[in-house]
Amino acid sequence: MAKKYDRILQEIAEKIKQTREYRDMTQEAVSGLELGVRNYQRIESMEGLPSLKSLLIIADALGVHPKELLDVPGLSNRPLKKKFPARKRKRVKST
Secondary structure: OHHHHHHHHHHHHHHHHHHHHHOOOOHHHHHHHHHOHHHHHHHHOOOOOOOHHHHHHHHHHHOOOHHHHOOOHHHHOOOOOOOOOOOOOOOOOOO
């Protein structure tokens, strides 16, 4: 099971690197002061997992919506397992 998620994380890391290279940016420019170059390098090389905050920082630095970094085949081809039912509202009687 873990291998499936490893592939998705690898695709995300590749997407981040491809976007950075397409925009002709250095790792230092993307990481900025908030993330740190070494932490960013770990994300690109799959040595570390990006947190949600890190993904938001990277997306902002690259000038893209975070959704673009997560738009990888491993995630887009996965059906939702369960649809949540609509929540029923209770009526409150006024007195």
